[in-house]
Amino acid sequence: MQVRVQAEPFDTGAETGAFVARQSGAGAVVTFTGIVRDLPGGGLSRMEIEHYPGMTERAIGEIVDQAAARWALSDALVIHRFGPLRPAEPIMMVATAAPHRADAFMAADFLMDYLKSRAPFWKKEIGPDGAEWVAAKDSDENALNRW
Amino acid sequence: MQVRVQAEPFDTGAETGAFVARQSGAGAVVTFTGIVRDLPGGGLSRMEIEHYPGMTERAIGEIVDQAAARWALSDALVIHRFGPLRPAEPIMMVATAAPHRADAFMAADFLMDYLKSRAPFWKKEIGPDGAEWVAAKDSDENALNRW
Amino acid sequence: MDVLYFAWVRERIGLPRERVQTEAETVADLVAELCAREERYAAAFADPAALRVALDQELADFDAPLKGVREVAFFPPMTGG
Amino acid sequence: MDVLYFAWVRERIGLPRERVQTEAETVADLVAELCAREERYAAAFADPAALRVALDQELADFDAPLKGVREVAFFPPMTGG
Numbered sequence: 001m002q003v004r005v006q007a008e009p010f011d012t013g014a015e016t017g018a019f020v021a022r023q024s025g026a027g028a029v030v031t032f033t034g035i036v037r038d039l040p041g042g043g044l045s046r047m048e049i050e051h052y053p054g055m056t057e058r059a060i061g062e063i064v065d066q067a068a069a070r071w072a073l074s075d076a077l078v079i080h081r082f083g084p085l086r087p088a089e090p091i092m093m094v095a096t097a098a099p100h101r102a103d104a105f106m107a108a109d110f111l112m113d114y115l116k117s118r119a120p121f122w123k124k125e126i127g128p129d130g131a132e133w134v135a136a137k138d139s140d141e142n143a144l145n146r147w
Numbered sequence: 148m149q150v151r152v153q154a155e156p157f158d159t160g161a162e163t164g165a166f167v168a169r170q171s172g173a174g175a176v177v178t179f180t181g182i183v184r185d186l187p188g189g190g191l192s193r194m195e196i197e198h199y200p201g202m203t204e205r206a207i208g209e210i211v212d213q214a215a216a217r218w219a220l221s222d223a224l225v226i227h228r229f230g231p232l233r234p235a236e237p238i239m240m241v242a243t244a245a246p247h248r249a250d251a252f253m254a255a256d257f258l259m260d261y262l263k264s265r266a267p268f269w270k271k272e273i274g275p276d277g278a279e280w281v282a283a284k285d286s287d288e289n290a291l292n293r294w
Numbered sequence: 295m296d297v298l299y300f301a302w303v304r305e306r307i308g309l310p311r312e313r314v315q316t317e318a319e320t321v322a323d324l325v326a327e328l329c330a331r332e333e334r335y336a337a338a339f340a341d342p343a344a345l346r347v348a349l350d351q352e353l354a355d356f357d358a359p360l361k362g363v364r365e366v367a368f369f370p371p372m373t374g375g
Numbered sequence: 376m377d378v379l380y381f382a383w384v385r386e387r388i389g390l391p392r393e394r395v396q397t398e399a400e401t402v403a404d405l406v407a408e409l410c411a412r413e414e415r416y417a418a419a420f421a422d423p424a425a426l427r428v429a430l431d432q433e434l435a436d437f438d439a440p441l442k443g444v445r446e447v448a449f450f451p452p453m454t455g456g
């Protein structure tokens with residue numbers, strides 16, 4: 001299990017390739033990559049992600065532990081960036097490996113729902129009308145009730 | 148949308164990187180990679196995948212069309228190998244891109260369930276006790292009822 | 295019409311495809327005709343519940359009509375992915 | 376104790392962290408104390424339902440006791456992922 005919180009960009013392809021290559025015994029790998037989207041009307045100049053150093057790593061670690069306790073995972077990876085990001089850049093990724101596909105899928109889906117609403121990150125969008133904090137969605141909070 | 152049925156190995160990392168890079172407007176990319184697992188007691192020397200040329204591409208295309216009709220996908224990729232494969236080699240991969248994560252996750256999960264039981268591939272395992280066709284699992288057929 | 299066999303159906307019958315002259319009206323009729331021909335067909339088709347059939351590359355049922363069909367394929371349940 | 380602020384809570388209060396001397400027994404008591412200090416705190420804490428709190432880096436409720444806590448953090452609902 002590996003958790004990385006970093007300002008530096010990461011290469012989704014290289015991370016996925018390395019993750020698949022280091023598995024032994026896994027029959028299934030699922031990855032999720034979150035990407036900076038432009039504003040609905042366009043013109044996003046950048047996204048700024050703030051986080052809570054110390055708590056971030058701890059919160060993600062606890063979420064990964066929960067996933068590992070609930071599903072037969074052979075490995076998991078979480079990478080999450082902070083600081084300034086440009087449109088179309090990857091924000092974060094999750095990878096899960098398991099003997100069977102259902103575990104890999106459910107664990108990745110669970111990790112995303114919890115990272116979204118329980119890991120201390122806050123997104124701010126800087127566009128043509130200035131800077132605005134992204135509001136949490138009820139649908140994201142409600143998604144936690146699935147688990 | 149892209150479907151490739153091929154004997155040649157593919158590089159999951161490179162495919163994932165290229166898929167993420169070619170998205171515009173997607174906020175979420177999900178990938179699934181299926182990997183050749185060893186036999187429970189070990190000793191798998193290779194897996195042979197037989198398929199039905201012509202029907203394979205058509206069946207996968209129809210499954211991808213169904214996924215695109217049900218979820219807000221901006222892109223999808225399916226790669227499936229046939230012929231001889233070694234343990235730990237990727238057998239196939241699926242990638243989905245969507246504005247939001249729920250669509251990307253559900254479409255990838257759906258694609259996997261249908262590819263597993265409705266695309267004309269058959270796996271044979273060659274191990275210490277000879278060659279054996281992999282039996283379809285009831286759980287795989289039942290998984291289709293989820294959709 | 296062309297009749298194709300895959301996986302262990304192919305192995306039991308001993309060939310991947312053949313051209314069959316038939317007046318069979320349905321898939322089930324064709325299966326009965328083939329089984330009557332030789333023991334290896336009877337062995338391959340012994341348990342129809344373990345088999346799937348495609349007509350012109352689309353999955354079909356055993357009671358589907360063969361009229362107009364050019365290619366029939368028999369195989370075990372798929373195990374892709 | 377150390378009190379930390381993130382995102383728009385930090386912006387409204389105008390600083391990322393400060394050391395606070397307090398006898399407050401619960402998070403809610405601490406919030407009331409801060410609000411009484413200056414308008415910018417009252418503005419930041421105007422809608423407690425829009426806020427989250429962590430005690431020593433674990434999410435907590437506003438009625439949680441502060442005894443033994445070294446670090447309190449206030450922030451809006453998270454928007455990671």
